[in-house]
Amino acid sequence: xxxxxxxxxxxxxxxDYKKLTERFGTTRIDQxxxxxxxxxxxxxxxxxxxxxxxxxxxxxxxxxxxxxxEKGFFLYTGRxxxxxxxxxxxxxxxFTKWLQDRFKxxxxxxxxxxxxxxxxxxxxxxxxxxxxxxxILDIIAVGFDPQRTFIFKDSEYIRxxxxxxxxxxxxxxxxxxxxxxxxxxxxxxxxSLYPAYQTVPTxxxxxxxxxxxxxxxxxxxRIQRDIAESLGHxxxxxxxxxxxxxxxxxxxxxxxxxxxESAIFLTDDEKAVKKKINKYAFSxxxxxxxxxxxxxxxxxxxVPYQWLKILFEPDDEKLQQIHDEYSSGKMLTGELKSxxxxxxxxxxxxxxxxxxxxxKSIQKFMYKGRLAKQMWEHIHE
Amino acid sequence: xxxxxxxxxxxxxxxDYKKLTERFGTTRIDQxxxxxxxxxxxxxxxxxxxxxxxxxxxxxxxxxxxxxxEKGFFLYTGRxxxxxxxxxxxxxxxFTKWLQDRFKxxxxxxxxxxxxxxxxxxxxxxxxxxxxxxxILDIIAVGFDPQRTFIFKDSEYIRxxxxxxxxxxxxxxxxxxxxxxxxxxxxxxxxSLYPAYQTVPTxxxxxxxxxxxxxxxxxxxRIQRDIAESLGHxxxxxxxxxxxxxxxxxxxxxxxxxxxESAIFLTDDEKAVKKKINKYAFSxxxxxxxxxxxxxxxxxxxVPYQWLKILFEPDDEKLQQIHDEYSSGKMLTGELKSxxxxxxxxxxxxxxxxxxxxxKSIQKFMYKGRLAKQMWEHIHE
Numbered sequence: 001x002x003x004x005x006x007x008x009x010x011x012x013x014x015x016d017y018k019k020l021t022e023r024f025g026t027t028r029i030d031q032x033x034x035x036x037x038x039x040x041x042x043x044x045x046x047x048x049x050x051x052x053x054x055x056x057x058x059x060x061x062x063x064x065x066x067x068x069x070e071k072g073f074f075l076y077t078g079r080x081x082x083x084x085x086x087x088x089x090x091x092x093x094x095f096t097k098w099l100q101d102r103f104k105x106x107x108x109x110x111x112x113x114x115x116x117x118x119x120x121x122x123x124x125x126x127x128x129x130x131x132x133x134x135x136i137l138d139i140i141a142v143g144f145d146p147q148r149t150f151i152f153k154d155s156e157y158i159r160x161x162x163x164x165x166x167x168x169x170x171x172x173x174x175x176x177x178x179x180x181x182x183x184x185x186x187x188x189x190x191x192s193l194y195p196a197y198q199t200v201p202t203x204x205x206x207x208x209x210x211x212x213x214x215x216x217x218x219x220x221x222r223i224q225r226d227i228a229e230s231l232g233h234x235x236x237x238x239x240x241x242x243x244x245x246x247x248x249x250x251x252x253x254x255x256x257x258x259x260x261e262s263a264i265f266l267t268d269d270e271k272a273v274k275k276k277i278n279k280y281a282f283s284x285x286x287x288x289x290x291x292x293x294x295x296x297x298x299x300x301x302x303v304p305y306q307w308l309k310i311l312f313e314p315d316d317e318k319l320q321q322i323h324d325e326y327s328s329g330k331m332l333t334g335e336l337k338s339x340x341x342x343x344x345x346x347x348x349x350x351x352x353x354x355x356x357x358x359x360k361s362i363q364k365f366m367y368k369g370r371l372a373k374q375m376w377e378h379i380h381e
Numbered sequence: 382x383x384x385x386x387x388x389x390x391x392x393x394x395x396x397d398y399k400k401l402t403e404r405f406g407t408t409r410i411d412q413x414x415x416x417x418x419x420x421x422x423x424x425x426x427x428x429x430x431x432x433x434x435x436x437x438x439x440x441x442x443x444x445x446x447x448x449x450x451e452k453g454f455f456l457y458t459g460r461x462x463x464x465x466x467x468x469x470x471x472x473x474x475x476f477t478k479w480l481q482d483r484f485k486x487x488x489x490x491x492x493x494x495x496x497x498x499x500x501x502x503x504x505x506x507x508x509x510x511x512x513x514x515x516x517i518l519d520i521i522a523v524g525f526d527p528q529r530t531f532i533f534k535d536s537e538y539i540r541x542x543x544x545x546x547x548x549x550x551x552x553x554x555x556x557x558x559x560x561x562x563x564x565x566x567x568x569x570x571x572x573s574l575y576p577a578y579q580t581v582p583t584x585x586x587x588x589x590x591x592x593x594x595x596x597x598x599x600x601x602x603r604i605q606r607d608i609a610e611s612l613g614h615x616x617x618x619x620x621x622x623x624x625x626x627x628x629x630x631x632x633x634x635x636x637x638x639x640x641x642e643s644a645i646f647l648t649d650d651e652k653a654v655k656k657k658i659n660k661y662a663f664s665x666x667x668x669x670x671x672x673x674x675x676x677x678x679x680x681x682x683x684v685p686y687q688w689l690k691i692l693f694e695p696d697d698e699k700l701q702q703i704h705d706e707y708s709s710g711k712m713l714t715g716e717l718k719s720x721x722x723x724x725x726x727x728x729x730x731x732x733x734x735x736x737x738x739x740x741k742s743i744q745k746f747m748y749k750g751r752l753a754k755q756m757w758e759h760i761h762e
Contacts, residue, residue: 114547121551125544125762155547159540163506166495166536169571170502174555177570189558190550193574381506 006216009182011253017055017215017242024218026056026240033061040064041102047314048095048241056215058225059237063210067103073208075099076201076236078110079139080119081132086263087344088244088254090351091311093142095241096212100145106371107144108201109151111136115197118190138266140361141354147370154197157375161200164380168203169196171227180219199224202236204380214253215240244310245303249282264344266351273344277304277337285326285333296329297336304333304340312343387597390563392634398436398596398623405599407437407621414442421445422483428695429476429622437596439606440618444591448484454589456480457582457617459491460520461500462513467644468725469625469635471732472692474523476622477593481526487752488525489582490532492517496578499571519647521742522735528751535578538756542581545761549584550577552608561600580605583617585761595634596621625691626684630663645725647732654725658685658718666707666714677710678717685714685721693724 004013006020021028029052037060038045048054063073077096079089100107116128132153139151158165177183177195202209202224211221218240225235243253246262254263261280264273284302286292299305305326313319322339325331366372385394387401402409410433418441419426429435444454458477460470481488497509513534520532539546558564558576583590583605592602599621606616624634627643635644642661645654665683667673680686686707694700703720706712747753 114543117547118551125548155543156540158543159537162495162536162539166498166571167506169574170499170569172570173567174564174570174573175566178566183555185556185559186554188551189553189555189573189577190547192555192570193550196570 007182008180008216008219011216011243015243020215021056024056024215026058026215026218026238029055029057029060029239033057033064036061036064040067043102046095046098047316048091048310050316051309053091053310054095054212054239054241056240057238058218058221059208059235060210060239063208063237066208071207072105073103073210073237074105074205075107076110076204076209076211077107077213078112078198078201079135080112081116081128081135083131083134084265084267085135085138086254086265087311087347088263090138090142090266091244092212092214092241093139094311097142097144099210099212100148104145105148106205107149108204109139109144109149110198110201111151111153112194112198114154114190115194118188118194136362136366137355137358138351140358140365141351143354144365146361146364149365149369150371150375151365152372152375154194160376160378161197161380164203165197165200167231167381168199168227169193171230172196172223176223176226180223195220195223199227200380202228203231203233204375206233208234209236211236211238213238213240214243216243216253245282245306247276247280247282247303249301249303264348266348266355268348270345273348274341277341277344278334281337281340283333283337285336286329289332292332293329297326297331297333299323299326302326302333302336304336307340308343312340312347388563389561389597389600392597392624396624401596402437405437405596407439407596407599407619410436410438410441410620414438414445417442417445421448424483427476427479428697429472429691431697432690434472434691435476435593435620435622437621438619439599439602440589440616441591441620444589444618447589452588453486454484454591454618455486455586456488457491457585457590457592458488458594459493459579459582460516461493462497462509462516464512464515465646465648466516466519467635467646468692468728469644471519471523471647472625473593473595473622474520475692478523478525480591480593481529485526486529487586488530489585490520490525490530491579491582492532492534493575493579495535495571496575499569499575517743517747518736518739519732521739521746522732524735525746527742527745530746530750531752531756532746533753533756535575541757541759542578542761545584546578546581548612548762549580549608550574552611553577553604557604557607561604576601576604580608581761583609584612584614585756587614589615590617592617592619594619594621595624597624597634626663626687628657628661628663628684630682630684645729647729647736649729651726654729655722658722658725659715662718662721664714664718666717667710670713673713674710678707678712678714680704680707683707683714683717685717688721689724693721693728 004015006015034045066073075096077092111132113128113132117123117125136151174192177192181195183192198220218238221236221238228235246254248262261276264276282303284298286295309319326336385396387396415426447454456477458473492513494509494513498504498506517532555573558573562576564573579601599619602617602619609616627635629643642657645657663684665679667676690700707717748757
């Protein structure tokens with residue numbers, strides 16, 4: 001028996017997402033909620049919703065209710081700085097951008113440079129800061145609204161949140177962070193505090209907060225939901241996605257700290273993309289062309305197909321055609337991989353173009369845009 | 382057998398200070414070090430040194446060595462905001478002022494408003510802030526040099542220290558703060574971090590830091606001394622005082638959170654001072670006038686005499702005279718108490734006058750004085 005494991009610090013095994021929602025006590029996004037979302041956003045749902053990649057939630061129905069009643073809501077996501085972002089890191093961000101575009105809401109993006117530094121003994125402060133800068137450029141490249149988005153580094157914004165951070169911290173015991181994050185007595189005292197900082201942005205507005213994130217991040221928001229009301233705020237809502245599978249197969253999650261061949265990095269050039277996909281991408285195809293023609297491939301376990309489904313082929317008809325041709329054996333593994341390589345190259349070329357332009361928008365997102373300016377003028381108590 | 386206990390959070394029993402230095406691993410201030418101090422400060426030693434109220438140290442000899450070699454040093458002390466300060470709270474501050482006057486060195490005073498808030502569930506953020514403001518006025522009234530002193534609240538200065546705080550925090554485990562401060566798994570995660578903040582000012586300059594404090598605070602500096610060198614800084618030095626005894630007797634320490642009759646508060650008027658000293662001050666005198674005239678009083682356990690010795694009678698000759706007359710039975714308990722009442726009234730009247738003037742110096746000490754201005758321009762990494 002091969003059990004799966006999902007915690008904020010470890011994801012292993014083949015994940016049964018139905019079981020996971022039961023374990024975590026979250027709710028599956030059902031057809032009725034999808035219809036409600038579709039009505040609210042006045043248009044087609046994002047492919048990640050249509051295809052149930054975003055599959056679970058907490059209180060999304062309440063968010064939509066608030067939206068209908070014109071009470072509004074706001075979005076919050078974040079990132080621990082790492083030396084290189086891979087496409088898996090972009091997934092919740094791309095979906096968040098879609099939500100912001102559709103609902104015209106404020107978005108807060110927390111860059112946890114403190115966490116990045118505290119987490120690894122060998123990282124230098126300067127190293128974390130340059131990773132943070134690079135990650136911020138990648139985030140800006142996603143195309144958020146600079147007037148409605150505030151990107152901040154924990155270390156820079158700390159004075160503005162400190163009273164609120166202390167209020168949150170006083171509500172959370174060491175027992176709790178041990179249970180939720182696997183901390184021990186050997187954990188350093190900086191790490192012990194930082195889960196409180198991650199709850200703080202959910203209190204930035206009196207409106208309800210919606211957090212798009214991978215399902216393994218849900219435990220953070222359980223802490224928030226435990227303390228929010230006693231601080232005079234609302235429990236945050238969340239919308240959870242599955243994990244984009246690593247190249248080697250549909251188990252665990254893509255990792256930047258593990259083997260570099262398990263992920264496509266945003267800096268990978270065409271040669272690297274081609275090599276990684278052709279060499280490492282786990283295929284659902286048959287061992288020989290003859291067998292493949294006869295038996296067909298299995299898209300459910302085929303990583304290139306899954307990546308197209310999750311991220312790179314938004315057109316449902318085209319995706320269906322690939323699915324059918326691959327299943328029937330008409331399309332070979334090499335052909336499927338070529339389609340993916342081309343899509344990934346196009347995506348990365350576009351991303352890099354946007355990233356090249358991002359430097360000049362940093363001031364707006366972090367300090368001078370409408371929302372950023374408001375935020376710097378405010379001490380949160 | 383009545384054992385004593387001294388930890389940063391509890392002081393009970395009759396303290397054997399010789400044993401305590403052995404337990405803590407600190408060094409007694411001997412005659413040779415006193416001579417060295419006297420030579421360095423080019424003048425008389427402070428009564429608290431002459432009378433061995435400041436009695437123990439760590440690396441004070443190295444501080445004096447640095448001073449002789451013109452490398453200099455700096456001073457650091459602090460205060461957790463409380464609703465009312467009593468005279469015991471002023472003791473290390475008065476001594477610190479003397480050190481600053483004699484050696485013309487920079488002084489950093491940390492107001493741990495975060496700790497004050499985190500420590501007690503029932504305190505409000507606003508309540509702690511108003512206590513902090515009031516305490517700062519009391520501190521300024523002591524008469525520090527506004528160009529060489531930086532008073533800061535943790536909550537306000539946090540952005541400037543945050544990288545350094547994270548570096549210190551990464552070096553300290555939860556095990557350590559459990560052992561040193563009695564923290565448990567039920568302690569909130571804010572409190573777990575704050576011992577790191579208390580080490581941070583010792584790293585404000587590359588010079589050696591000297592901390593005047595009561596001996597129960599020494600464990601904080603042991604943490605600093607464990608991590609300092611790996612952060613590229615020096616181990617801090619400290620000079621420790623005994624506890625000013627509560628009115629009820631020479632056991633434990635004066636407490637503001639305990640019974641208000643155990644302490645003289647800086648806001649106590651003449652009537653309150655007279656009543657507290659006459660009614661509660663533990664006397665070393667005899668039960669009747671007749672016996673007292675015959676046997677004499679015992680100054681060693683007499684709180685009014687001890688207070689005169691520690692704080693209110695700097696003139697050695699006058700103190701000796703009181704000692705002799707009281708021991709011989711010539712001076713009665715009531716007479717001794719009257720001397721103390723008058724001294725305390727004079728001290729408090731002077732303090733209140735200075736406090737009334739303090740408000741207009743706040744800007745200098747906290748933001749605009751020479752040292753304060755430098756500090757606000759600097760991010761400590």
